[in-house]
Amino acid sequence: MVWIKALAVNALAPNTRQVVKLEERSLLLLNESGTIYAIDNICPHLKLPLKKGKVTPDGSIVCPWHRSEFDLATGNVKTWCPFPPVVGNVLGKISSEKTLGVFPTKVEDEQILVDLSV
């Protein structure tokens, strides 16, 4: 594992999020009630930003564009492109189903560290 400093932990209060650039990658850091996630800030459907995606009570993030839903812990697809109705199904076929990039995190010396090597 290769841990890289991403952000001071006190810059990410509970239930907030922040986009950081790490090794040419746009990452979305989320602090969900004390659990810190690092995910690609780019939806794998049409490469649009996930920053404003809604987090569900069961630990998923929903893309604000066509509402694909991804597990925050694994990146697995729960729902692929259901929106808008009917058109979403067509848009979903433009790009085949892909998992979201998720990366391990840990906090050390008041810093959030992310491992991009996975």
Ligand code: FES
């Ligand atoms: S860009 Fe995210 S679901 Fe289409």
